Amino acid sequence: MDRLIYTAMTGANAAANRQAILSSNLANASTNGFRAQLETYRAVPLNGEGASTRVFAVEATAGFSSLPGQAQQTNRPLDAMTTDKSWFAVQGLDGNEAYTRNGSFEVTADGTLTTANGRTVLDIGGSPITVPAGSDVTMGHDGSISAKAPGQPIQVVTKLKQVTPTAEDPLKRGEDGLFRSLSGEPLNNDETARLHVGVLEGSNVNVIEAMVGMIQTARQFEAQTKLMTTAEANDRSAAQLLGLQG
Numbered sequence: 001m002d003r004l005i006y007t008a009m010t011g012a013n014a015a016a017n018r019q020a021i022l023s024s025n026l027a028n029a030s031t032n033g034f035r036a037q038l039e040t041y042r043a044v045p046l047n048g049e050g051a052s053t054r055v056f057a058v059e060a061t062a063g064f065s066s067l068p069g070q071a072q073q074t075n076r077p078l079d080a081m082t083t084d085k086s087w088f089a090v091q092g093l094d095g096n097e098a099y100t101r102n103g104s105f106e107v108t109a110d111g112t113l114t115t116a117n118g119r120t121v122l123d124i125g126g127s128p129i130t131v132p133a134g135s136d137v138t139m140g141h142d143g144s145i146s147a148k149a150p151g152q153p154i155q156v157v158t159k160l161k162q163v164t165p166t167a168e169d170p171l172k173r174g175e176d177g178l179f180r181s182l183s184g185e186p187l188n189n190d191e192t193a194r195l196h197v198g199v200l201e202g203s204n205v206n207v208i209e210a211m212v213g214m215i216q217t218a219r220q221f222e223a224q225t226k227l228m229t230t231a232e233a234n235d236r237s238a239a240q241l242l243g244l245q246g
Contacts, residue, residue, distance in 0.1 A: 004231045004234075008224045009224075010057040011057055011227075012224035012225055013057070015217050015218075015224060016221060019218065021037050022210050023214070025037060026205065026207065026214070028205060029203050029205040029207050029210070031102075032101075032102045032103070032116075033069065033202075034069070034203035034204070034205060035064040035173070036203070036206070037064050037173065040063070041057050041058065042057075043056070043057060044058045067204045068201065068204060069201045069204040070201075070202045071196065071199050071201060072200045073199055077137070077197065077198065078107070079103060079198055079199060079200050080103035080197050080198075080200075081195065081196040081199040082193060083194045083196065084193070085164050086164045086193035087099035087164070087171070087179065089122040089161035089162070089163060089186075089189075090120060091120040091122060092176060097186040098119075098174065098179060098180050099163060099178065099180065100119070102115055102116065102117075102200075103195075104200055105121060105139075111130045111133040113130070119178070122160075122161045123145075123159060124158070124160075124161045124189045126186055131147040132147055132149045132152075134150065135147040135148055135149040138197075139195060139197050141194050141197060142194060143160035143194075143195055144156050145157045145159065162193035162195075163187035163188065163189065164190040165181065169181050169187065
């Protein structure tokens with residue numbers, strides 16, 4: 001009887017986790033550069049004497065969809081979409097280098113280049129990018145940052161750091177929504193990476209697929225809870241039969 005309970009309980013828990021992931025994906029369907037999170041599960045036997053037939057459904061290492069999001073033309077000089085599999089380097093709240101596909105940039109009052117949500121953008125040396133305050137900033141297709149201060153000629157300040165993860169050191173999603181290398185070390189700058197200026201990459205979440213998945217998961221959760229109810233009823237009936245025999 002307890003084998004059914006273990007299976008149904010862990011199945012319901014897995015369905016609840018999948019529902020949370022799908023809800024997060026759906027909520028970020030309009031977030032620039034967002035990568036849809038994927039969910040995977042594996043069967044893990046319960047350790048302990050006499051428990052070898054009990055199996056948990058456990059979430060495996062969660063990945064993300066690497067499909068590109070739809071390009072959105074904005075014609076804004078500080079909007080950029082990196083090509084192929086490259087990522088922009090930014091500074092996370094923990095002070096370490098992290099990566100994002102969201103190329104909506106802004107210049108703060110003190111001249112620091114940041115993302116739209118306030119993350120400091122890094123140059124090819126891994127340092128924060130600053131431009132002369134009050135200058136007009138433009139980006140080149142090679143990632144170069146140029147600034148023109150009033151009454152001064154235009155000058156190239158630095159270049160954006162763009163990285164391309166490898167199979168040996170892929171990216172993983174952090175709790176803050178940014179991505180970091182699996183090794184924890186900063187990735188090398190990719191000199192071949194290029195930009196589309198005046199374009200933003202949208203989310204790669206498939207809204208219809210996410211909604212269908214939520215409906216399917218809700219039905220799976222309901223089926224698992226019904227199995228637990230059935231197990232409880234069977235256990236009650238068995239106890240009654242044993243009581244009659246006694």
